[in-house]
Amino acid sequence: MTDTELLTDRDRPAVKVERRYDHPIDRVWRAVTEQEHLAQWFPFGADLELRAGGKADFGEGGTGEVLEADPPRFLAFTWGDDKLEFTLAEDGDGTLFTLVHGFDDKPGAASFAAGWELCMGALAEVLADRKPGEAGRGVARHEELASRFGLDRPQVTTTADGWTASFERQLTCPAQAAWDLFFGGPGAAPGPGEEFRAPQATAVLLGVVVECDEPKSFAFAVAADEPGEEVRLRFGEGTGHGARLFLEVAGTDPAELDAAVEQWGDGAIARVAAEAAKLDA
Template structure:
């Protein structure tokens, strides 16, 4: 497995490597020729492989092509990098025996979307290999299990604990593999909040209720990466002095959010 995740300033960078049993020139064609690129890339993209050239994307939804990127680096047959809605995709090709090694990086802001991006690119590069090999391209959507394996591998299942004079706050953010309307009844069951404790309830969007020790719990579902809803769950409590320990609370929430993810992926 070659996938890794790191930060560069305030951005997140996904790095992957793949080896193809095909010469570098053939892989370059599959990266730059629109009719070949569209067979494995998420959209039809057209551009001149020259730094500064515009990149147009067509998602096949009837809206037609739109300029949403720019080539930022290009060395014929070796390096291609372009932006895509502010994100940066970089492909670097190396000769490797009788084949070619691809170094790929994807730079973006949404750290908690990294598992979706990684699992999606795994499928894309499987399709690229099939294209190069001249066999039917059957790579499909990533599975929920594959997605959540990347969540664990990249440490995206860990929460954060912040403390201050006003108390502490535990926060978990998780990209789910099911839409909000599917996740909502599972959340309500896991929350098990007595009706008298509920402070806010907006179906498939938000649930907030009182917690022991004078605190509050809030579940929120919002737009994610396209693989499902994005969950943000927080528990806050007033200044220390009660029986609750923030680290213990965080450990409990990690188990609960993991249980939600397991149930959603079946």
């Protein structure tokens, strides 16, 4: 059994989660395809018509289509725009179950993976004829996977005019909570025209605010002694774990790029993500 992976060698990102169950393959197949069992471990439950072109109904979670069904070894179906694959293989007197979830939202990969791990833990209970308990949100595991998948790193673009480092980080708290963490507390964000100082080191002037719309967006012109020339922050809708943080820092001096990535990625964003995770403790 391999650890949970982020697959990047497909036409779009996917997460792969694998578990071994001490039950025969036919029993596991029933648990991952029959409505009465899916209702106990699969998000929203599911009613799957096990034939190519069959309907996949996830109740309040929407609909999809069965793409392929090969009992008791393989099932592929869509869920909205996403694709799921279930692969079952005999492993001694047990079964190796592999779930692959393909999607377009790469920054949400850790959230999807952590969620499936919780679901597959619940599946173990279903197979043991026990009622799954409260699974929690898997916040610590989310943060571990976000780091291991490299989701805390920026996308960097360079042109003849300069560079831009763009971060998109899934958080584990709502936008207002993340906003307060970023600025060091409720009501701490400065308004347009005011100085913006580092919340953790107020002697450090980061720049002058040009935009502030709590808890949605914030922008400032970077002070002369700091890396970059403009920073723009935005909080938007993310996965079920919480809000999505978008931060873009731009500059013209190539020598400042690494310092800017360290300051905002390894510094501010990492701090907000870590403190957001603690809110769930």
